Structure formats: C-alpha cells, structure tokens
Amino acid sequence: MKFSENWLRSHVPTNATRDELAATLTAIGLEVEGVEALGESLAGVVVARIVECAKHPEADKLQVCQVDAGNGTMLQIVCGAPNARPGLVAPLATIGTKIGDITIKAAKLRGVESNGMLCSAKELGLDADASGLLELPSDAPVGTPLADYLGLPDASFELKLTPNRADCFSVRGIAFDVAAACASHVTAFDAAPMPALNDATLPIELHAGADAPRFVGRVIEGVDAKVTTPVWMAERLRRSGVRPVSFLVDVTQYVMLELGQPMHAYDRDLLKGPVSVRVARAGETLKLLNGDTVELDPQFLVIADAGRAVGLAGIMGGEDTKVGAGTRNVFLEAAHFAPSAIIGRGRRFGLHTDAAHRFERGVDPELPRIAVEHATRLIVEIAGGAPGPVVEAVLPEHLPKPQSILLRRARLARVLGVRVDDAEVVRILTALGLSVEANGEGWNVAAPARRFDLAIEEDLVEEVARIHGYDAIPATLPGSGARLQAPSEERVGDGDARRQLVARDYLEAVNFAFVDAESLAQWQAGGGVPLANPLSADLGVMRSSLLPGLVAALARNAARQQPRVRLFELGKVFAMNASEAPIETSRIAAVACGSARGEQWGEKSRVVDFHDLKGDLDSLAALSNATLEYRQAAPSWGHPGRSAEVLRDGRSLGWIGQLHPRLQQTLGLDMEVVAFELDLESLLVRSIPVAIALSRFPSVRRDLAFVVADDVPWAAMEATVRRAAGAVLRQLRLFDRYAGRGVEPGFKSLAMGLILQEDSRTLTDREVEAVVAEVVAALQREHGAVIRG
Structure with a gap:
C-alpha cells in the first residue's frame, strides 16, 4: 500500500515527525518498506508560462523562450525540452535556486543569455519522468511557488501489509491505527447523501447469492468527461503509485485509495437494460479494459446488462462500456463481493488488479453506499452533472453480522x-x-x-x-521447565540421511511443493492435488512426486555448464483422498548425471549408471540395517531395461533407475539421468540395536562361478542362495560378472563368495560341502544355472 503523507495527515492530525510516523507504523505492525521525500528543496521554483518560443540561432535542439514568471517582466530562458511551446505552464527555477547539486545562475548558452531553468519532474525530484518539462494545468496561477501549488513538501510512504490487515489498504483505514498509536483522533468524514436531481436510474439484480450480497449504483447525467483531473487529486494519486488517466477513471481510483472500496464507472448510454451480478456462463467471452478477450466459466462472477457480461466482478471492467472523452452519462457502481468468490480468479488470466487485491482480503460491506456518495460529490463538484437516486440491491442474510x-x-x-x-x-x-x-x-x-x-x-x-x-511489555523467561525428548532409536534421523548423501557427493535441493499440472502430465505421475488459490498458473497443484522438481533443478544446472550434477531432496508429496484431507507422505529422492566420479587422473572417466546409484542407495539403507531387494519394473517415466522396484521385507518402497529416453527428450536433457525416489519412513525405520557376542569360531569361504541365462537377475539368484544356505551363511558377495569368450552367447558368468560360520562350533568340511551342494542344486533347479567349467 502506497500513500501520500499529507493525505494521511488530512485524516488524522498528529504532531509526529515523518521519521516518528514511519517508526510508529512499523512498531504497530504496518511495516514501512520505504519513504520517498518529495519537494523538500523547491524554494525559488515558481509556476511560469511560456509566452513565446524561437529557434536558437546556433543549436537545432534548443529554443529561446520568453517566460512569464509573474513578476511583471519577461525572462529569457534557453530550453531544450521537446514539449516547450507557447502557452505551456511549467515549473521555473529562478536564479539562485538550488536544484539538487546545481545552483541556477544567469548564463549564456551558445551565445544566448538564459536567466533560469524550466524543469522536468525528474529534475525536481517529483517523478521519474525526464522526457520533457513538467506540464501544469493551464489555469495554474503564474508566479505561485510550486511547492504551495502542488501541496509540497510531502512524502510517499509504502507499507508491506500482512494479509489479515485488509482494512489498511486505504488511507482512512491506516488513519485509525495512527490515531490509536499517536493518541490522536480520526477526523469526521463527510458521507452526507447527495440529493437526487432527476429520476434517472438503472435496475439492479443480484443472482450470485452469498458471493455478491450488496450492489449499489447511481446514474449521473450531463457530466463533462473532458474536464482535467484537479492537481490536488492527481498529485495524491501519483504519490500513491497511481498515474492519472482521465477524470472519471481517476475519481474511482481516488475513492478506492481513500476509503478502500473498489469502484467502476460505466458509460450509461452503452448499458442495455438492468445491471446484474451473476455467475458467468461456460464459454462466455468478455473483452477487458486491458484489451484482452477472456473466455469465462461458472467459477467467475460477472457484471452483466440485459444480454452480455460487461465486467469481471471484483477484478476488471469491460472494454465495451468504459467511460471516455465522449461520455455524458455515467453509471457508478460499488459492490461487496465475498473473498472466496474473487480469490485466485484474476491469476488465471495473469491479472493482478488493485480491486482484486482488496476483495481477496476482504472489503467493508458497509462501504459501497458511502463510496458512491463520495464519488458522486467529487464528480458533481468538478465535472458537473445531475445525479439520480442511489439504487441498492442487498441480500441481508448473506452479509457479515457484527459479533x-x-x-x-x-x-x-x-x-x-x-x-x-x-x-x-x-x-x-x-x-x-x-x-x-x-x-x-x-x-x-x-x-x-x-x-x-x-x-x-x-x-x-x-x-x-x-x-x-511491545517495548512496554517486559521481557521475561517462561516459568515452566522444558522437557527435552531424546530421539527415538527406532528411526534413523533425517539429518543422518542428509549427511550420508552429502558424504556420497550429493547436494541437497529444496523445491516448491507446488508444481505445474503439465509437468506432472509429462511424467505421467498422477494429477496431484489442485490448489484453490495458487501463487501462479504454473504452480497450480501440489506435487505427487519429488522427481519432476528435482530433475528440473538438475536440468537448470546442466544448462549452466555443470557437467556433473548430483542432487537429493527430502520432502512431502500429496495425493487426493476422496473422503478426507489430502494424504501427505514423506519421500526421499536423488538424481545424478555426468561422470561417476569427479575429474581425476587416477581412473578412467565413465558415465554414472544404475549400479553407482544403487550403491549410494544401499549405503543409505545401511543406516537402518535395511536389506533392500531390487525387482525389475519400470514406471511410465523409467527406462524399460534399466529400472527396478525397491523392496524391503517384501514391501515396495519406491523406484530406482534411469529416466525413459522419451521423457529425457521431452525435458530437453541430452544426457542420461539416473534417479531414485522412495518412501522415507519405511526406509529409515529400524529395529532397536541389540548387542550380540561375536563368534569365537573360524569362518569358511567357498567361491563358486555359475553360468546362467543373461535375463536372470542377480537379486533372484541371491534370494535363492540365502534360502538354500540357511543360517550358516553370514555373507554373500558377488565379485565378478563376465560375458564373452568362453561363455555361450545369451549367457553370463557370475562368481560369488559364500562366507559360512557357526556360533557354537567349527564347521566341518562335510557340513560345508553339504551347504555348497544344496546351493548348487537350488540354483540349477530354480534358474538353470550350472557350475562354470
């Protein structure tokens, strides 16, 4: 919220200095983001009129102007502004005036005397516009100090308001807080009804129930729409961050900033039949004031006349009924809309308007009539016209009741x-x-x-x-003792999981929990949970997977000349629940691309693959003493031959593998990407450690090499070996895989080491051979594996 300091002081008299006022506002929760002083050093700057202009004899871009400064004599000023012309009223810095770091002196420019300087708004520190001289109204009194004419000095305050303080989106709303904090009072506001001078009305109808329970309108006939916005009004708008457009538009903006009630002015002659608030029809179109034509649906409210929508309720008016220079009859409208009917609607079309910003947070339902009366008074006083009676439609049962x-x-x-x-x-x-x-x-x-x-x-x-x-409230420590809770040994901490992956050369990423629905569609990862009020159109659903955001982060890094990227994330994913709130699940995911190891001389560079990532995942699982199983399976985003389902104790935890080449192409990735995503809680849960004695008896190792069909996975063979060997098998190590010369095509050779041990005695050769024989028989029976000769 941006506003003029002088405007605020007109509503709440206070002796507080500007700095004290800024500090007070911040102290009471209305954080001041910035204060821009205006017109602090304008002594010697007066209102002047250019009487004559002649071309400079020595410079094409300069003019020699004869200027009336109100002192009875003409001043000769050399000026290079493109808009300098006879009759123009502009600020004049007289000799001796200090503008910024420059003191104005009599001088010769290209041989021609100049006795002052005609100024732009930027040179005076009033605006950023430096395109030409600051043009003042033609009736501005020549010779008057500019500061007096423009109501200076002043300052532009900018507040950072929290969403719950919707009442402070107006100068008068802020005034109440200032009055309370500065022991002052808010001046009375003239809201006396303007008497009707004719019978001109437009019927008003409400068809949106609780979404629009109040609508106030008034016809004003015979308005001079070409009248110039008064300087005092235009300056208050500028200092509040609003550039004046035309008087009828400026009035509605002025009332909104002063009272907090958004308004709209229609050309009465372009409206047909009764005005109503209703739900938009599916496929209905509306051309907005910004020139965009939008297609509506029943989620929107519209202002309509007899046969069409003429405005997007609470957001923006329509192009077809806007006021212009030719407008003679005006229809003023002020309504109350429920926040739930406006929230997020404008963002669907990329719109963020002052009206929507206020209605989304809540506007006083008692303001519409006051705003219409105030705007009527301003219009009649400045642009003339004869107002008709105020017409109000209201649904009392849907208005908030004071409690x-x-x-x-x-x-x-x-x-x-x-x-x-x-x-x-x-x-x-x-x-x-x-x-x-x-x-x-x-x-x-x-x-x-x-x-x-x-x-x-x-x-x-x-x-x-x-x-x-708050500084008047003593700071004391809480009297009750705090109980520290020891972390559970039945679960590995998130911090331990993070440190393990960092030790494996990963960096943690934190992505938005909101994603684009189109992104999830590319991954075929489920629809996600749609948001009723998204931050933007591309953050419209809650994510159903960590991988889309994580891979997008990887792609951004790769696009910035990072050849080796390794990222992980711990976060929530969301799924719809038909009967209750959406289900939240904690997940852990990692992605990697580029070389398996950082650049070095010790070994040949190679691209990271499935087995590198599997090793990282196994090291993570080791924190909870989990033994993971890998079963070949490929979701829609996974490579058909390089993906696996990850299981623990027969329960699926998630997926690991390489992204599908088609998805990589869609995402614009020109390198292979491997990734995993698992259920975090199931991965990190562990049994309470129990100390056991180490066996005092020696272990026995037997190495076996088998030839088996190439499509038989090692995980299946491992399960068979463990089942056949029984409790005496302490470790099983796969130490070689070979395919090529000496091995039949379509087959592979796998060499494994079996480490056998008993706790109560030394194993005999006969017992060892019996175990080995059972393993060989089981592998041959279940997988067709034979001992390699």
Whole structure:
C-alpha cells in the first residue's frame, strides 16, 4: 500500500515527525518498506508560462523562450525540452535556486543569455519522468511557488501489509491505527447523501447469492468527461503509485485509495437494460479494459446488462462500456463481493488488479453506499452533472453480522504478562473504531465491519499489545521447565540421511511443493492435488512426486555448464483422498548425471549408471540395517531395461533407475539421468540395536562361478542362495560378472563368495560341502544355472 503523507495527515492530525510516523507504523505492525521525500528543496521554483518560443540561432535542439514568471517582466530562458511551446505552464527555477547539486545562475548558452531553468519532474525530484518539462494545468496561477501549488513538501510512504490487515489498504483505514498509536483522533468524514436531481436510474439484480450480497449504483447525467483531473487529486494519486488517466477513471481510483472500496464507472448510454451480478456462463467471452478477450466459466462472477457480461466482478471492467472523452452519462457502481468468490480468479488470466487485491482480503460491506456518495460529490463538484437516486440491491442474510467479543481484564493481563490500565485499554479500542462497553469481567467489544481480522478474544489482546507497545511489555523467561525428548532409536534421523548423501557427493535441493499440472502430465505421475488459490498458473497443484522438481533443478544446472550434477531432496508429496484431507507422505529422492566420479587422473572417466546409484542407495539403507531387494519394473517415466522396484521385507518402497529416453527428450536433457525416489519412513525405520557376542569360531569361504541365462537377475539368484544356505551363511558377495569368450552367447558368468560360520562350533568340511551342494542344486533347479567349467 502506497500513500501520500499529507493525505494521511488530512485524516488524522498528529504532531509526529515523518521519521516518528514511519517508526510508529512499523512498531504497530504496518511495516514501512520505504519513504520517498518529495519537494523538500523547491524554494525559488515558481509556476511560469511560456509566452513565446524561437529557434536558437546556433543549436537545432534548443529554443529561446520568453517566460512569464509573474513578476511583471519577461525572462529569457534557453530550453531544450521537446514539449516547450507557447502557452505551456511549467515549473521555473529562478536564479539562485538550488536544484539538487546545481545552483541556477544567469548564463549564456551558445551565445544566448538564459536567466533560469524550466524543469522536468525528474529534475525536481517529483517523478521519474525526464522526457520533457513538467506540464501544469493551464489555469495554474503564474508566479505561485510550486511547492504551495502542488501541496509540497510531502512524502510517499509504502507499507508491506500482512494479509489479515485488509482494512489498511486505504488511507482512512491506516488513519485509525495512527490515531490509536499517536493518541490522536480520526477526523469526521463527510458521507452526507447527495440529493437526487432527476429520476434517472438503472435496475439492479443480484443472482450470485452469498458471493455478491450488496450492489449499489447511481446514474449521473450531463457530466463533462473532458474536464482535467484537479492537481490536488492527481498529485495524491501519483504519490500513491497511481498515474492519472482521465477524470472519471481517476475519481474511482481516488475513492478506492481513500476509503478502500473498489469502484467502476460505466458509460450509461452503452448499458442495455438492468445491471446484474451473476455467475458467468461456460464459454462466455468478455473483452477487458486491458484489451484482452477472456473466455469465462461458472467459477467467475460477472457484471452483466440485459444480454452480455460487461465486467469481471471484483477484478476488471469491460472494454465495451468504459467511460471516455465522449461520455455524458455515467453509471457508478460499488459492490461487496465475498473473498472466496474473487480469490485466485484474476491469476488465471495473469491479472493482478488493485480491486482484486482488496476483495481477496476482504472489503467493508458497509462501504459501497458511502463510496458512491463520495464519488458522486467529487464528480458533481468538478465535472458537473445531475445525479439520480442511489439504487441498492442487498441480500441481508448473506452479509457479515457484527459479533460482540468479551475481553476479560484478567485474561489480558495473563497473556501480556503486564497489567494495562483500564482507561488505556478503552482509549486504544475506541481510537481503533471499536465499540466498547464495560462489564464486570472487562469489556464487551464490537468490531466494525471493516475489521475482518477481529473474531476472538486473542485478537483484541493483540490489538492492545501492538498499540500499547511491545517495548512496554517486559521481557521475561517462561516459568515452566522444558522437557527435552531424546530421539527415538527406532528411526534413523533425517539429518543422518542428509549427511550420508552429502558424504556420497550429493547436494541437497529444496523445491516448491507446488508444481505445474503439465509437468506432472509429462511424467505421467498422477494429477496431484489442485490448489484453490495458487501463487501462479504454473504452480497450480501440489506435487505427487519429488522427481519432476528435482530433475528440473538438475536440468537448470546442466544448462549452466555443470557437467556433473548430483542432487537429493527430502520432502512431502500429496495425493487426493476422496473422503478426507489430502494424504501427505514423506519421500526421499536423488538424481545424478555426468561422470561417476569427479575429474581425476587416477581412473578412467565413465558415465554414472544404475549400479553407482544403487550403491549410494544401499549405503543409505545401511543406516537402518535395511536389506533392500531390487525387482525389475519400470514406471511410465523409467527406462524399460534399466529400472527396478525397491523392496524391503517384501514391501515396495519406491523406484530406482534411469529416466525413459522419451521423457529425457521431452525435458530437453541430452544426457542420461539416473534417479531414485522412495518412501522415507519405511526406509529409515529400524529395529532397536541389540548387542550380540561375536563368534569365537573360524569362518569358511567357498567361491563358486555359475553360468546362467543373461535375463536372470542377480537379486533372484541371491534370494535363492540365502534360502538354500540357511543360517550358516553370514555373507554373500558377488565379485565378478563376465560375458564373452568362453561363455555361450545369451549367457553370463557370475562368481560369488559364500562366507559360512557357526556360533557354537567349527564347521566341518562335510557340513560345508553339504551347504555348497544344496546351493548348487537350488540354483540349477530354480534358474538353470550350472557350475562354470
């Protein structure tokens, strides 16, 4: 929210300096992001009129101007501004005036005398526009100090408001907080009804129920739309970050900034039949004021006349009924829309308007009539015209009802840790515009309709605390002792998992939990959970997988000349639940591309592959003493021959493998990418460690080499060996894989080491041979494996 300091002071008189005012606003929760001083050094700058212009004899881009500065004599000024012309009224810095670091002196420019300087807005520090002289209205009084004419000095304040303080999106809303904090009062506001001078009306109809429970309109006939916006209004708009457009448009902007009620002005002669608020029809189109034509659906509310939509309710008006220079009859509109009917709608079309920003957070439902009356008064006073009667349509049952909140004296003292005088509590709440009635326990407080954020007793405690001053509340440590909870040994900590992957040369990434629905569609990873109010159109659903965001981060790094990228992420994924809230699941994922190891001289470089990633995953599983099984399987995004389902104790944890070449091409990746994604809780759960004695008896190792069909996975053979060998098998190591000369095509040779041991005795050769024979027989029976000769 941006506003003029002088404008604010016109609503709340205070002796606080500018710096004190900025500090006070921040202290009460209205954070001041910036203060821009305006017109601090304009002594000697006056309003002047150019009477004559002649070409400079020695310079094509300069003009010699005769300027009337109101002192009875003409001043000769050499000027290079492209808009300098006879009759133009502009600021003139007279001799001796200091503009920035320059002091204006009489000088000769290319041989021609110049006795002052005609100024642009940028040179005066009033605006960023340096394209030409600052053009003032033609009726500006010549000779008047510019500061007096423009209401300077002034300052432009910019606040960073939290979403719950929608009432402060107006100068008058901020004034209540300043009045409370500075022990002042808010000046009375003239909202007296403007009398109707004719019978001109437009019928109003409400067809949107609770989404639009109030609509106020008024016809004003005979308006001069070509009238220039008054300087005082235009300057207040500029200092609030709004560039003046035309008077009728500027009036609605001015009222919105002053009161907080968005408004719209229609050309009455372009409206046909009754005006209504209704739900948009599927496929209905509307051309907006910005020139875009949008296709609507029933999620939108529209302002409509007899046969068409003429405005996107609460967001932007329509092009076909806008006011212009030829407008004579105006229809003013101010309505109340429920926040739920406006939230997120504009972002679907890439729109972020001041009106939507306010309606999304909540606007005082009592403001529409006041705003229409105020705008009517301004229009009639400045542009003339005859107003008709105010027409109001209202659905009382859907309007917010004021609720009384009990603020207990004892509760206030207990929460704040300090007792605030009753008189101070009453003063604070009353200055904020709340109705206060004392009772035995404390006070019954009724909040005005503009304060949507006040609903429970704690809200009132906060109001007292922030206005009384947080620095006035003593800082004391909590009296109760804190109990430290030891981490459970039945689960590996997330920090341990992170450190393990970092030790394996991965970097942690943190991605948005919101993704683009199109991205999930590319991965065929499920639809995700749609958001009712997304941050933007490309962050519209909650992710159903970590991999799309993680691979996108990998792609961005690879595109920036990073040949070797290894990333991991711990985070939540989300799935729809038909009957309850969406289901959240913790996952861990990693992605890698480029060389298996960093560049070095010790070994030949090779590309990272499935087995490198499998080794990293096995090291992670070792933290929880988990034995993982890998079963060939490929989801839609996985390479058909280089993917596996990961299991623990027969339960599926997730997937590991290489991305499908088609997906890599779609994502613009020109390198192979390997990845895994697993259920975090199932991976990190572990049994409580139990100490056991080491066997005092020697182990026996037997090495065996088998020839087996190439399509038989090692995981299946490993399971067979462990089952056949039984409890005496302590370790099983695969130490060689060979295919080529001496091995029949379509087959491979796998060499494994069996380490056997008993706890109570030394194994005999006969027992060892019996185990080996059982293993050989089981592998031949189940997989067709034969001992390699």
